[in-house]
Amino acid sequence: MKRGDVLENINQRFKEEIIDVIDKSSTRVYIEIKPCSLVKVAKYVFEELGARFNIASGLDVRSHMEILYHFIFEEINLLISFRVKLDRAKPEIDSLTPIFEAANWIEREIYEMLGVKFKGHPDLRKLFLSDDWPDGVHPLRCDYKEWDRKAIRDRGV
């Protein structure tokens, strides 16, 4: 299907869930949706429209937290990113792992780096950080403070 048809489909089907659409260029579209409707949208795009889940990226803007899910339509060379805005005090969202296994490890990484809890994830534990890292400390947050007393942070000059 062509690019116009894909966007038309998504706009029509999820009229009340979409908050904003940014048509950045012919190959990139950003669509902001409500957090509670993520699973529905992802399931539709993956199964009906035949897109491939590429990766998810998370970032900590000071007022809230955002997660972007990137889906690729390879035949028509289009990448759609679905943005969800989460509350910074208690960030929680449904996990996409029951739908496709590709979301398993990236959700573990977003959990350990930003502290976002994924409900329904089968095995939510640390992926990259070492075993002696304390629980509850998330490095990529804006308010991360150094917890290691034995770290050396000056060049000695």
Add this chain to the structure above:
Amino acid sequence: MIYLFFFLVFGFLTTAVIGLLASWIDRKVTARVQYRVGPPLLQPFVDIIKLLGKETLIPRGSSKTTFLLAPVISLASVILVSTILWVNNIWPGKTFLGDLIVVLYLLTIPSTCMIIGGFASRNPLASLGASREMKLILSYEFPFILAILVPVIKSNFSLRLGEIVAFQIQNGVILGSLSGVLAFIVLIMCIQAKLGLVPFDLAEAETEIVSGPLIEYSGTGLAIYRLTKNMLLFVLPFFLIILLIGGLRFSGIHLLFGILKYVGIVALITVIRNTNPRVRIDQAMRFFWGPMTVIAMIAVVLALIGK
């Protein structure tokens, strides 16, 4: 007393010095072929001395006695083989019946000791390398023994090395006949496999299994293994020269011919080493049980007819 002299001087020292020089020739020619400068002359000697100065670490849970004894037994067997070969070459009358069979048995011990050392190391990569070495031994022993039958048959069915040398002094080298040439081809390939050189160095393949059975050896054990391998680089072509090309004689012009024979075989081994890729174990088995065995059998039949 005379045997002790032979054992130490000829068996060990001469073989070690010539073997280490031959391994230097091998490394220098390889470097030149790859368009670079190679190591200096005394490099193999310095390697062994450096290894003797490092400490020996024994892995926890390995069988200590086997781990430490395996290199010593392989060195002992190579010294014995080289003593027998030198005695045969200098005094052809002082041999005993069946020393060809004794040499054949003793030559299987270095590879077997490498396998034992690999299995005693308690390391999965070492076991993998040792099992590859076992399969390689299974494949090349058969054409090796068949090809050795050719000089035995041609020199009137004698099992003494001294009589084979004496026969060749009288009637011309065995390499001159058709069966001799076929036996030479088979024996050169078997020597490549026995020495662990490309294309058959899959037991110690560097990039794949990180030096195979020798992965846990350090210090003195590794030095003895390397010394054994370099001594085999002299002993095996010497064995080939005695069987097929008439042995080394130390009188007049024959000394020069002897040196040329040995250097020629080492050069042939180096050229084969530099121009071939490494083969897999099933390709090696198919090679040795297929074409090599057929050629060896044709050579034996030709020798029986009399060609």
Add this chain to the structure above:
Amino acid sequence: MSVKLKALLKSPWVFHISTGSCNNCDIEVLDCLTPRFDIERFGILLAGSIKHADLLLVTGSGNRKSMEIVKKLYEQAPKPCLVVAIGECALSRGMFIHSYNCPVPVDKVIPVDVYIPGCPPKPEAIIAGLVKLIEKVKGTLKKKGK
């Protein structure tokens, strides 16, 4: 100088450890082994196993996870063993000095003998560093300004 160290300097076998680098320094180390900068003429060979190593080449800024592994590897290398740190990240963590995952530089975990700066250092710089290591061990290193 003892015979052991003298023989070690004439034929050092090299083992290469990367503790989380961007791989540029590793590529430059590999360049040294190619025919153009051939270091086999000094007797240097690439050793596959840590038990055969005389010289450890360490690249990369020290991660928490890989520093435990580097400590175990250093204990498994048979002494006498020398350590060379290659690249800015191995000297002092370079630009990763405030990173959450690199608490201490490499030379607080294992003792380093020679530092080779550069990002990445050219193969000529690596060879010059190895020559300085040989001179330092022999005791003939000339101090600047004397």
